[in-house]
Amino acid sequence: MNTLTVYRFGRVEYEDGLQLMKLFGEARRQGLCGDSLLLLEHPPILTLGRGAKRSNIVASDARLSSEGVEIFETDRGGDVTYHGPGQLVGYPIFLLPEQRHDVRRYVRDVEQCIIRTLAEYGLSSGTIPKWPGVWLGQEDSPDVRKICAIGVHLSRWLTSHGFALNVNTHLPHFELIVPCGIREAGVTSMRKELGRPVPLAEVEDKVARHFADVFELQLAEPKPLTRTVCVTLMRGRGPEARVLLLRRRPERGGFWQIVTGRLEPGEQPREAAARELFEETGLRTDVVDLEYRHAFAVGSVVPPRLVEENGFAARCSDDFQVHLGDEHDAHEWVDVPTALARLPFRGLREGVQRARRVLGG
Structure with a gap:
């Protein structure tokens, strides 16, 4: 029996989720891993499928901005879909065997996994032929309502995208x-x-089990994620607020970043953040927990190297002198818009934005 490895990532920025799908898909195509199911949550975002009509976004740009909701175009099927906290998103990365080379059967099987999960909670659900997804209520009933969106993509029988089950969704x-x-x-x-x-982890357990049963796969344990921290160091306030950027040495990538680093054995994230801040800048101070934890893949390595990162922030005086560690060859204090433009990774940009809100920069 083939294996199914289920990864529980927690929060994943949407563009990082696309990268995860790409890297897992390439690894699966090359036979470097078995079938995988990526379970995660996205921040508030509207995704447009290939058949989407922009008119189906009824809110103004100003309202979307005020509520922190972004828009992203994807290659999945379907129209406009919302993702956000409290919603369980699943990306099955399967290389379907020959006996399963049937797109409709694949979609039905994904739907069946959700229907079985909901049944464990006493929720009777089903499908409606003219509409995608999983529904409660009858097709012609005035109270028919969708509980799970389905939007998949297949390329030479390699699957991506998947489902979005409203668990505790806003x-x-x-x-x-x-x-x-x-x-x-x-x-x-x-x-x-x-x-x-409803505890999301509990739903994840049930979804994973039903995917293994429906697709006739043996559940396998994933390797633990590498744990890291990032720290946004700021000085000044209001228009004078500045963010410290560090440039990695050429052999380490040559890009600009905020303070980052791995947890050492037995270390807690806050301890690691304070240590990395001292080692990379020479500053000893308390750090503020931004309550931002997200997962992503590092670089373009196949199979991907998976990371879970906690975000922190700190302040320093205007006259603090930075003492660089071995990883970096230059530093600059820049305003927040410049920092956001230079930082190459969404998670680092989110860390800066949260630090500005928390620290009042």
Whole structure:
């Protein structure tokens, strides 16, 4: 029996999720790993499938900006879909065997995994032929409502994208769009239907088991993720606020970044953040936990090297003199817009934005 490795990433920035799909897909294509199921949450974002109509985004750009919701175009099927915290997103990266070379069967199988999961909570769900996804209620009923969106992509029987199951999702965000272009029906969540919050990890367990059963795969344990920290160091306030950027030496990539580093054995994230800040800048001070933890893949290595990172921030006086460590060959104090433009990775940019809000920069 072939294996299924289930990765539970927690929060993943949407563009980092696309990179994860790409790297896992290439590794699967080359036979460097077995089938994988990536389980994660995205920050608030509207994704447009290949058949999407921009008119199905009904909110103004100003409202989207005020609510922190972004827009992203994808290569999956379907129309407009919302992703956000409390929603379990699953990306099956499967190389379908010859006996499963049937696109409709694949979609039905993904739907069946969700239907079985919901049944464990006493929720009777099903499909509606004219509309994609998993639904509660009957097709012609006025209370028919979608609980899970399905949008898949297949290339030479290698799958990507997948499903978005509303567990504890913030449902008012669906008012920003016409979900999947369907005006005749509503949207719901497990929390709304059950009248209580539902532990996401519990749902992940059930989804993983049903994917293994439906696709006849043996569950395998993933390797633990590498744990890292990033620290945004700021000085000044208001228009005078500045962010410290460090340039990695050419042999280490040559790009600009904030303070970053790995956790040492037995070290907690806050301890690692304070240590890395001292080692890379010479500053000893307390760090502020930004409550930002996300996962991503490092570089373009196949199979990917997987990282879970915690974000922190700190302040220093205007006269602090930076003493660079061995990893960097230059530093600059720049304003926040310049920092956001220079930083090459979404997670680092998010760390800077959160630091500005928390520290009042």
